[in-house]
Amino acid sequence: xxxxxLCVGAHNRKIQTYHYLNFLIAPLPDLxxxxxxxxxxxxxxxxxxxxxxxxxxxxxxxxxxxVSKSASDKVKRILAExxxxxxxxxxxxxxxxxxxLAIVIPNPERDPYWKQSFEGIKQAESELVQFGITLAxxxxxxxxxxxxxxxxxxxxxxxxxxDGILIAPLxxxxxxxxxxVLKESRIxxxxxxxxxxxxxxxxxxGQDSFQSGKLAAExxxxxxxxxxxxxxxxxxxxxxxxxxxxxxxxxxxxxxxxDNKERDQIQTFSIPAPxxxxxxxxxxxxxxxxxxxxxxxxxxxxxxxxxxxxRRRLKIRLIGYDLLEENLxxxxxxxxxxxxxxxxxxxxxxxxxxxxNYLLFEKIPPTLNLFPLEIISRNNIDSYLN
Amino acid sequence: xxxxxLCVGAHNRKIQTYHYLNFLIAPLPDLxxxxxxxxxxxxxxxxxxxxxxxxxxxxxxxxxxxVSKSASDKVKRILAExxxxxxxxxxxxxxxxxxxLAIVIPNPERDPYWKQSFEGIKQAESELVQFGITLAxxxxxxxxxxxxxxxxxxxxxxxxxxDGILIAPLxxxxxxxxxxVLKESRIxxxxxxxxxxxxxxxxxxGQDSFQSGKLAAExxxxxxxxxxxxxxxxxxxxxxxxxxxxxxxxxxxxxxxxDNKERDQIQTFSIPAPxxxxxxxxxxxxxxxxxxxxxxxxxxxxxxxxxxxxRRRLKIRLIGYDLLEENLxxxxxxxxxxxxxxxxxxxxxxxxxxxxNYLLFEKIPPTLNLFPLEIISRNNIDSYLN
DNA sequence: ATGAAAGCGCTAACAC
DNA sequence: GTGTTAGCGCTTTCAT
Numbered sequence: 001x002x003x004x005x006l007c008v009g010a011h012n013r014k015i016q017t018y019h020y021l022n023f024l025i026a027p028l029p030d031l032x033x034x035x036x037x038x039x040x041x042x043x044x045x046x047x048x049x050x051x052x053x054x055x056x057x058x059x060x061x062x063x064x065x066x067v068s069k070s071a072s073d074k075v076k077r078i079l080a081e082x083x084x085x086x087x088x089x090x091x092x093x094x095x096x097x098x099x100x101l102a103i104v105i106p107n108p109e110r111d112p113y114w115k116q117s118f119e120g121i122k123q124a125e126s127e128l129v130q131f132g133i134t135l136a137x138x139x140x141x142x143x144x145x146x147x148x149x150x151x152x153x154x155x156x157x158x159x160x161x162x163d164g165i166l167i168a169p170l171x172x173x174x175x176x177x178x179x180x181v182l183k184e185s186r187i188x189x190x191x192x193x194x195x196x197x198x199x200x201x202x203x204x205x206g207q208d209s210f211q212s213g214k215l216a217a218e219x220x221x222x223x224x225x226x227x228x229x230x231x232x233x234x235x236x237x238x239x240x241x242x243x244x245x246x247x248x249x250x251x252x253x254x255x256x257x258x259d260n261k262e263r264d265q266i267q268t269f270s271i272p273a274p275x276x277x278x279x280x281x282x283x284x285x286x287x288x289x290x291x292x293x294x295x296x297x298x299x300x301x302x303x304x305x306x307x308x309x310x311r312r313r314l315k316i317r318l319i320g321y322d323l324l325e326e327n328l329x330x331x332x333x334x335x336x337x338x339x340x341x342x343x344x345x346x347x348x349x350x351x352x353x354x355x356x357n358y359l360l361f362e363k364i365p366p367t368l369n370l371f372p373l374e375i376i377s378r379n380n381i382d383s384y385l386n
Numbered sequence: 387x388x389x390x391x392l393c394v395g396a397h398n399r400k401i402q403t404y405h406y407l408n409f410l411i412a413p414l415p416d417l418x419x420x421x422x423x424x425x426x427x428x429x430x431x432x433x434x435x436x437x438x439x440x441x442x443x444x445x446x447x448x449x450x451x452x453v454s455k456s457a458s459d460k461v462k463r464i465l466a467e468x469x470x471x472x473x474x475x476x477x478x479x480x481x482x483x484x485x486x487l488a489i490v491i492p493n494p495e496r497d498p499y500w501k502q503s504f505e506g507i508k509q510a511e512s513e514l515v516q517f518g519i520t521l522a523x524x525x526x527x528x529x530x531x532x533x534x535x536x537x538x539x540x541x542x543x544x545x546x547x548x549d550g551i552l553i554a555p556l557x558x559x560x561x562x563x564x565x566x567v568l569k570e571s572r573i574x575x576x577x578x579x580x581x582x583x584x585x586x587x588x589x590x591x592g593q594d595s596f597q598s599g600k601l602a603a604e605x606x607x608x609x610x611x612x613x614x615x616x617x618x619x620x621x622x623x624x625x626x627x628x629x630x631x632x633x634x635x636x637x638x639x640x641x642x643x644x645d646n647k648e649r650d651q652i653q654t655f656s657i658p659a660p661x662x663x664x665x666x667x668x669x670x671x672x673x674x675x676x677x678x679x680x681x682x683x684x685x686x687x688x689x690x691x692x693x694x695x696x697r698r699r700l701k702i703r704l705i706g707y708d709l710l711e712e713n714l715x716x717x718x719x720x721x722x723x724x725x726x727x728x729x730x731x732x733x734x735x736x737x738x739x740x741x742x743n744y745l746l747f748e749k750i751p752p753t754l755n756l757f758p759l760e761i762i763s764r765n766n767i768d769s770y771l772n
Numbered sequence: 773a774t775g776a777a778a779g780c781g782c783t784a785a786c787a788c
Numbered sequence: 789g790t791g792t793t794a795g796c797g798c799t800t801t802c803a804t
Contacts, residue, residue, distance in 0.1 A: 040520070042797060053775040058799065066773055087518035089475050090797035093780050097799090132473035132781075134426070208769060215765040222723075223609020255765075337608075373766035379601040379641075380759035383594060428781055439791040444783065452789055476781035479796045483783090518797075 041082055050074040061086070088361050092133060099359050101137045101352070102157035104167040105192075106144035112324045113300045113344055114144075114168075117192070120348030121166070128356055135356060138162065145238070147171050154178040158187075164355040165189035166348070169196050172241045188358060190351045190365070193344070194244050203354050203365040205347050207373055209244040212340060213251025213296075215373050216319045219338045220294040221255075228256060228264040230294045230317075233286060235301040236273035245298050252296055274304050283308050292316055302339065306330035323376065323384060331378055341374035341384065427468055436460040447472070474747050478519060485745050487523045487738070488543035490553040491578075492530035498710045499686045499730055500530075500554075503578070506734030507552070514742055521742060524548065533557050533627070540564040544573075550741040551575035552734070555582050558627045574744060576737045576751070579730070580630050589740050589751040591733050593759055595630040598726055599637025599682075601759050602705045605724045606680040607641075614642060614650040616680045616703075619672060621687040622659035631684050638682055660690050669694050678702055688725065692716035709762065709770060717764055727760035727770065 047054045052071050059067050060075040108118035138160050140153035150171045169175035169191055179199045182189055188202045195204050232252050256264040271282040294317030302320025318336045330336045354365040433440045438457050445453045446461040494504035524546050526539035536557045555561035555577055565585045568575055574588040581590050606616055618638050642650040657668040680703030688706025704722045716722045740751035
């Protein structure tokens with residue numbers, strides 16, 4: 001006589017409710033009589049099994065040395081057998097160590113994109129504090145257009161002798177010697193945003209720029225049955241050291257590469273920031289490209305183009321990056337068709353978490369943590385802003 | 387004499403490297419002399435400040451009663467002043483309580499979508515175990531097509547007397563009495579997947595179905611300059627109790643609602659599962675709809691349509707849900723244009739985490755946790771599969 | 773090289 | 789009502 005049979009045929013609310021009440025007063029069948037708790041093994045247990053003290057087990061676990069071969073062997077064998085899982089909570093409580101982190105990113109005050117990264121770091125920090133983990137975080141902000149300021153900050157970061165570093169290595173060549181030094185002094189670091197393979201970072205967190213460009217190409221040409229005449233536009237960027245922008249461009253072009261070459265025309269433009277002399281003339285020239293069907297802006301400065309389109313009441317496909325306030329406006333108005341979300345906030349948050357987990361729990365993060373390429377349109381934007 | 391000035395003008399790698407070495411042997415400027423550690427306040431400190439014992443403070447913190455008004459007042463005032471943040475890690479270590487959870491979801495063995503949910507739960511569980519938190523989880527799987535089996539499982543869940551419940555309330559009417567009982571017995575529960583407002587759950591985790599339908603409409607018609615002749619297709623679903631499918635449908639239609647009524651034609655179809663009699667005839671009829679430009683499948687069974695399209699070498703816009711293996715194939719081949727990702731894995735994972743945080747840390751989750759409506763296409767799919 | 777013991781901050785049982 | 793105290797599992801220091 002199971003609940004099932006009882007319920008069959010009871011198809012209206014009244015009767016169902018009655019059933020519930022029925023069960024409330026009925027004796028409760030104990031469905032959990034056999035709980036089979038595996039009772040987690042503690043260091044103490046291992047010590048007992050090996051006939052040594054807790055201290056010795058701990059020394060073996062952490063390779064702190066000062067253990068005789070025989071003792072070490074005994075412990076290690078047991079460890080292998082039982083698949084010991086340390087209680088991480090007890091671990092952090094026990095070791096009252098404080099860790100120093102250094103964060104090297106562009107100044108969040110000067111760029112909304114990096115503002116979001118900064119917020120992500122703050123978020124991760126307060127999360128950790130909640131759990132009783134206190135990291136002393138040192139912020140080194142550089143000017144993303146001045147290589148020397150980047151270099152200065154890497155130096156400062158290094159000299160603060162941190163236990164770990166989170167860095168956005170926007171300057172390729174200026175980064176390499178820093179990474180080399182970090183490697184030598186065995187300071188773990190996580191890189192976000194810009195992927196530098198040779199860095200041999202503990203972890204890279206960001207997106208696949210090539211694929212990102214390819215995705216932009218798919219979106220810009222989706223449903224386009226006529227000619228493919230598109231432009232890729234870099235705004236206020238020095239391409240010589242920005243590998244990830246070059247990658248985006250490559251990806252974008254690769255999408256059109258294979259077939260229908262005769263009908264595809266992809267052009268690259270590079271223009272200064274809107275407050276720079278020459279901007280107006282150059283954006284004018286770009287927008288006046290004959291038969292231009294769409295533009296792909298390689299950074300979050302997409303709104304710059306949207307603004308010009310609006311001013312001219314011009315409608316072409318426009319694809320760009322990131323959920324900045326300025327971009328959202330134009331996305332809603334229809335001047336931007338799609339944004340690809342790079343999620344700087346989550347990148348940074350995860351970066352800090354990775355470092356914390358590594359330092360506190362010896363948990364090794366994935367070498368490559370590629371974020372999803374999130375497509376944002378007018379109708380899912382709100383679901384992203386939660 | 388800052389690092390900055392030293393570096394200016396040093397524009398090639400050699401010299402940069404030299405700089406680093408230079409600094410390595412130079413005396414290290416201590417940038418962290420004033421660390422200003424706020425030294426987190428402990429219960430012990432509060433006890434001292436209030437001139438009471440730790441026990442009393444604890445009783446006040448947790449409303450355990452047995453505290454004189456005067457003592458309680460003193461403690462409360464101090465608490466308010468200093469903005470006490472308990473050390474959550476110490477908390478879990480200290481209270482060695484074990485919590486019982488009950489999970490009520492469709493059988494993961496019979497549906498790949500729910501398989502992913504199940505995996506999310508497992509993931510959350512193992513994460514928690516890692517941290518020394520052991521939840522005893524009770525799985526109650528029901529048949530998503532049989533209301534009675536759902537009812538049976540809710541009863542079982544209730545009788546296991548859990549500390550919290552995670553439930554996918556697929557059956558609207560059958561859910562209500564259960565929620566009522568849960569409310570009466572003050573058992574907190576989190577609902578995933580299907581939103582039932584009246585449930586008054588601790589938290590709902592899922593997507594905005596209406597908006598999801600609207601997004602599908604945007605995607606299905608994007609770049610379509612000609613007629614809008616689209617169909618919405620429910621496969622193997624009993625709409626009478628599936629509010630969220632009805633919502634999707636409403637959202638989809640609402641997108642076309644306002645303007646250009648004369649050129650838009652939106653039809654609704656409902657067909658049985660592919661292994662049911664009548665399927666072939668009915669899908670045939672759907673695909674033979676004159677001038678059909680696209681189909682929107684309301685569930686993860688999108689591949690069913692894609693398969694039929696492939697068989698007929700037919701290409702129309704196809705939008706559907708979720709990253710099932712079957713769907714991915716057709717997305718890559720181009721028979722599916724976009725998938726909207728509902729992320730069942732993350733929904734479930736977060737559900738368990740919410741319950742755990744609530745029970746262990748008294749952390750109240752958001753009443754409404756609406757997930758982003760993730761758009762998946764051929765070119766970002768890999769970034770989602772990581 | 774090894775073991776004993778004192779914490780880490782909080783909980784909960786137990787005297788008074 | 790209130791204070792004291794013994795844990796929770798691990799780290800770390802200090803004798804030995």
